Amino acid sequence: MYKKAYELIKEAKKIVLISHINPDGDALGSSLALYFALKKMKKNVKVVNLSKELPQNLDFLPGFDEIKRDLPKKYDLIISFDCGSFDRLGIEEKKSKLINFDHHISNTRYGDINIIEEDFASTSEVVYRFLKENSITISKESAICIYTALVTDTGFFQYESVNERVFLVASELVKLGVNPSFVAKMLNEREPLCKMRLLSKMLDTLTLYLNAKVGVIKVTQKMLKETGANITHTEDGANIVRKLAVVEVGVMLREEEDGRIKVSLRSKNYVDVSKIAKEFGGGGHKRAAGFVSNHRDFQIVLDELLDAIKRRLN
Ligand SMILES: [Mn+2]
Known part of the structure; x- marks a missing residue:
């Protein structure tokens, strides 16, 4: 080839x-x-x-x-x-x-x-x-x-x-x-201040689910506007959540400009997140994957996602 x-x-x-x-x-x-x-x-x-x-x-x-x-x-x-x-x-x-x-x-x-x-x-x-x-x-x-x-x-x-x-x-x-x-x-070591400001807002949204095995943070368009950051500054989001000792799956939900929600998934030891992403029309690797949801409501996206993760946690 x-x-x-x-x-x-x-x-x-x-x-x-x-x-x-x-x-x-x-x-x-x-x-x-x-x-x-x-x-x-x-x-x-x-x-x-x-x-x-x-x-x-x-x-x-x-x-x-x-x-x-x-x-x-x-x-x-x-x-x-x-x-x-x-x-x-x-x-x-x-x-x-x-x-x-x-x-x-x-x-x-x-x-x-x-x-x-x-x-x-x-x-x-x-x-x-x-x-x-x-x-x-x-x-x-x-x-x-x-x-x-x-x-x-x-x-x-x-x-x-x-x-x-x-x-x-x-x-x-x-x-x-x-x-x-x-x-x-x-x-x-060349990060702009807007990225740190955004990170601080993102971390404020951190919530744990499913016996704290899943950590979720959110990014909204409003947060981007308030800090002057853009979506390239959100890339570490799901990785940061995965750093928590108890967390197996780190999730970042990001509101896109058109209102759709991009979901980034990172796992630590055993959950194959590429399979989860595939269920929702996305793809990736075992430990890093993602998809863009058709829903525009954070809660609906999250509920469906947690259901899919739950099936693969044990
Ligand atoms: Mn690559």
Whole structure:
């Protein structure tokens, strides 16, 4: 598959690299990593993300300023990164060949070529493997992007997806010039005050359910307006709830601009939240998943969700 994907890339004239809406470090890091490799091959390539906002803490990634916010008029190949379903790319219809690089269990295999490595800790590991299998040199720029994606998706090497292979990849990337402490500072120590103010409001809503095994926090549009924060500043919400000793499932309910409610789920030891998300039309990983509810009422969303979690708690 890695060779086949490379054949398709070599034949293509105009390539678009795209990742899911509301991207994280893995989504942008993976697409930028391949961007530098393809540019070096003199391919006509654009890196695109169709979100309203990009996370500001990723602005140190090489190529961040080259990310386009709309699709070019003409292209004959799309490569998607870290995106479990076609609709999350924000593209209306598929008009070209598509290569799908991902590591979500729930990936719907919407590409002409699908390289879905469910055991990989990040999509950037898929990109790394693609470059290795095809003997493509990994530049320092690509290495920084792959590494950043790897650390953001593993919570700095702490999740269950972390194994010897992950450390070997990381070690290789450091050898290629990545400075781990620089990346960590860029990611973790440049937060805006509005994010802390928002966090404080979010924590005020923290409520425990089901013998305190489930912790729930809420974010409303009003809270965003009052603090001047945007949705990229809410990304840690469910992770913070999971930090509580008693909590198995951390939940964040976020009111979107259109009034729908986005649900983020994080589990600690045994609840497979990707299955819960799937019940509601979403997807993700065992320990991190999410969906957008059709309901616009927090209480209705919460009641349905707690019911689904309850069935999987014991
Ligand atoms: Mn990922």
